Amino acid sequence: MGLQHKKKFGLMDYFRSPIQRNAILTAFAFLAIPMLVYLIFVVFPIFQAAYFSLYKWNGLGSLTDFRGIDNFTKIFTDPIFGKAIINNFKIVFLSLIFQIPLSLMIALVIARRFKGAVIFRTIFFLPYILSEVIAGTIWSFVYNPQIGIQNTVLADWIPWLANFQFLGHQDTVFASIFVVLIWKYFGLHMVILIAGMQSIPVEVEEAAYIDGVNKWQLNWHIILPLLKPTILLSIFFSIVGSFQTFDIIWAMGRGDPVNGAETMVTYMYKYGFQRFQLGFGSAVAVVIFMITIGVSLLYQKFTAEKES
Template identity: 40%
Template sequence: MSTLTKERTVESVAAPPPPPARSRLSRWGAWASVAWFLVPALLLFLVFVLAPIVVAVWTGFFKWGGIGPMADFVGFANYTKLFDDQVFIGDLWRGLYLILMSVLVQLPFALFTAVLLNQKLRGRAVYRMLFFAPYILSEVVTAVLFTMIFLPGAGMADHLAGFLGLEGLQGKWLADPSTVMPTLFVVMIWKYFGFHMMLFLAGLQSIPSEILEAASIDGAGAWQRFRYITLPLLGPTIRISVFLSIIGSIQLFDLVWVMTAGGPNHSSETMAIAMFQFGFKRYQVGYASAISVVLFMISLVFSLFYQRYVLRRDLSGAVTSGGGR
């Protein structure tokens, strides 16, 4: 056999057979199925998320009242004005106040309640329902309810303050700049701590009881079991709860709007309240868009930072390659 014949024989053996037509059709069918489910979601995301963000960024470069064409281009003047505005700087500080109080007061209170209700306590199902029930109510209903409770002169809070000898607080709950933010935070705790309590309860119930029993047999007390076993194993739940609490505090709007509308004298105003005021009350849509962009960037940067440096170890095993390979 000649050398040329041998080379052709090797090439004919080594060449892979062409894929069958049915395999190609099934592959195209799989991609068509993916597109059928994915494209509508992408369109909704484009229309209701990305498009409003782009419009807000573009509008923030104009001095525009919301009616007529955007012709008065001012560049970064809205943003310069924003960070020169002492009221907006106060909004940032008030947002930080809500974040710190939520993380340092609300979440420990929710964790303590969850640990308590995770014990063998008579009627604990009823307590869980009662503590979680406020979260089911809408923010507007909650705000109207507490507006009546803190009503000057006739509200339950004034009567309770008089009974406890705290007459100095009567009529000041939502009307005095020194008390309005703590009062709003009390309402926030009542409204949202039940949600975090249920998150912690779910995390506590996922901890194997055998580990706690083994630690108890080895002589570990209740505090030692909580400090060295329960708390570390509850870490992923705590980190998620902290994330949700911070994002909720940054974007807080409807509860404050119904109760105080940012008053008195901007002392309870948040960034979301300021955005609404300028956009729909004062018809300064360009300036309101600049506020919305800043609010979005704060939330985005925090979310990326938190996911990158805090949630990384929780998410490291959540995504795997296809087929486990």
């Protein structure tokens, strides 16, 4: 009997034993406030977003106007949201073909600790620590048609550029802002990739050189495959970050003209918040959330397959 009793050490027994009771009480005391903060400001609002998204609601009074999936139909039939989501995917796509390769090339060079490597790293990483608002405002000045760079430098060679407003045309505004995104974030990816390279043992490289491998072969056949997890991580950051893009767009013309640089988050802010359509805005949030979760799951599946 006594043995049997010992085997069944259930939840209630935790409370009977004074040591266990103490552990639970301490854990509770230590976790209560963090948990509360997390529940109130992260978990609860996410669920609320899902709930609000089914209503038409201006943020005042109570939720009564239930609309089912109307908000979502409205989102997916709105050509402006179409523009926004395409812009988000353009940021992802262009980052993959321009930003990551650029960062990778620089990282490959800088990881070889030559004279001045640290200075270059310091300089390339510098834009990352500035806020997007500051970066955006500086570049609005650089692109300014009267005093900016194209009027004083480029216009001498390409006359039609004189007084051309890069941020004032729906066809050029997106590309112009994308240049700023590269400027601001290539240093971050470079630093992540360098960290990945430094975790590759020196012996691997030495062995390769002894086998008579040249630098190009070393980078292409040895370093790159070993660096794959880090590159995937960099890509993941770049994708998740691009779905959140707001500040820099806002600082460089608020997604206009003609929604040329609209993103999903600026769309949510303009059409959900500024116009007090909180139900509709929450529906946009849910769409962004679904896309982000989808990408994260894909990433996890992809990296898990690589590892096994």
